[in-house]
Amino acid sequence: MPQEAIRPDQVAHHQKVLDETRVALHRVLFGERLSALVVEHIRDAGDFTAGLNDYRFMADAWSRTSKKRFEPDEPDSIRFEQAKRCYGQIFDTLRGSVDTSLNGVSGDDRLLLAEAGRLLRSVGDQEDALRRARTAVGEGIAAWTRKSVNLTNQADHFIETQGKCWRAIKVHSDLKVRGRVPDMDTFYGQSAFLALRTREAKCQDVMALAFTRADALLYDRERKIGDLLTNKRLEVRDESLPKAYRNHALLFLGDPDRPESVAVDAWTRLPTVTGAFNYSWEQVHAAVSIHQANALGRDLLAEGEKRIDKEWLRTRKSAEDLRVLGATMQDVAQHPAVSYCYAIDHARYDWRDKPHLGTVLNKAALCTPLDRDPRFSATAVGSTTAAGTSRRPSPTPPASSAQVAQVAQVAGLASPRQPSVDPTAPAVALGVPRHRSPSPQAAGLRR
Incomplete structure (x- = not known):
């Protein structure tokens, strides 16, 4: 996560970095081997599986242009509404499940889980940093407008x-x-x-x-x-x-x-x-x-x-x-x-x-x-x-x-x-x- 606040003119660049990090995360997170490892080593496998399905659904939507994503009140639009309202919970479930799975795992499996955990933390931190930067810009714009x-x-x-x-x-x-x-x-x-x-x-x-x-x-x-x-x-x-x-x-x-x-x-x-x-x-x-x-x-x-x-x-x-x-x-x-x-x-x-x-x-x-x-x-x-x-x-x-x-x-x-x-x-x-x-x-x- 960037230690300093992102300047307004740097937002687009940091968005590009986040997009690249997400691609790397999805390559690991959506692999069959990682899912099997997590399900095998955590107690609440159902929560992880549901969270992973919701996150994959959102990622699939992001891969399409915004014009082609949703029509009002269609099933996918309703599902996206529900998923985005608990996005933080979904993301934290994925991150916690992967971290928990590291216990008792060694060798290549441990390296795979560790990489997934690192990428999840990186994506989460970058999302937070970008949202803070855009919020600061938005608050300044709103204050100027109202004056x-x-x-x-x-x-x-x-x-x-x-x-x-x-x-x-x-x-x-x-x-x-x-x-x-x-x-x-x-x-x-x-x-x-x-x-x-x-x-x-x-x-x-x-x-x-x-x-x-x-x-x-x-x-x-x-x-x-x-x-x-x-x-x-x-x-x-x-x-x-x-x-x-x-x-x-x-x-x-x-x-x-x-x-x-x-x-x-x-x-x-x-x-x-x-x-x-x-x-x-x-x-x-x-x-x-x-x-x-x-x-x-x-x-x-x-x-x-x-x-x-x-x-x-x-x-x-x-x-x-x-x-x-x-x-x-x-x-x-x-x-x-x-x-x-x-x-x-x-x-x-x-x-x-x-x-x-x-x-x-x-x-x-x-x-x-x-x-x-x-x-x-x-x-x-x-x-x-x-x-x-x-x-x-x-x-x-x-x-x-x-x-x-x-x-x-x-x-x-x-x-x-x-x-x-x-x-x-x-x-x-x-x-x-x-x-x-x-x-x-x-x-x-x-x-």
Whole structure:
């Protein structure tokens, strides 16, 4: 395991080293001789066999391109969901079984088991180191994003502006302002530029901000390689809407289906930066990858700005403070966009059963906009308090440090090697909803 923290620009290189180490591990671990030795010398052979089968299944999935891995709700996708949630337990079972098998074994058999144990430790350590490095990058990106923009369709900002933020963001989908772009990366640069210029962002804009930063940070100029970046679109049907769906966008650093990768979702009220296997959305591995590319070290903000309509730039005023003193939920109860705004607190799987940490992002939450959210609608939308005056419901507060200290890893579900993320770091309690990207080029650039 590297003794020093991995620099952002070194991530791609260390991923390559891990990939090579995994190939060596699989060559040994999946051999018939090693399996027979372990089964012969351990007491709980059933656990080892089950763990090995699950790990082999995941390795087979990794050998395919992400586009060809899974379809939602098919048996393999459901199995992968179950396996990844207890990946740490699976991996530790394999490592412990191999180490135990060394007792009483000698000669070539001992050398084979020792090599398997060494490779298992090396892979585990490298996964941890890469996840820590990507987490550090993701946390920096999330903090910058939250300082730079307001989150247009999270409850807090939408209410405090009486919905005026919704008008301000319309320019983001104005194709006359954007013009034609040569590729999806540049389109993200435009989205990020417009978000910074208007200081307003929905989830796709937040993802674009993260993508532009990650593209610059995770590129190794010496080796000319970059980390893999993936924009995932999460989608759930809602027949009450004209287009019958709600969706959400986020960014993965690294292959989204591997334990060393990290999900970055700065839209949630507590910005979510967590291991890919700890992201809350079920079967996120089967969600559509709108765009997937390696970081190239480009200045996408500058490239995006160059293609923005010059007349719009010349006449555009500085972003205004749209907040209204004393604004309440009653003020937006009849706003047409209230059914596209949310109050979702986090997207961490290991907090899903911790109600004091707020609402977790899942399909049910995505189908619960403000006009259906009991924390808001029951006392605010279309109603009054007992005194006959409107009352603004209190948004779910950020978790205190004491509350966070109570959060433990979920036994057998969250990886025991999953790094913790401190949600008490300074952040604005804002958010972003689910919407279709305005990009007309997106369909032709999916992969």
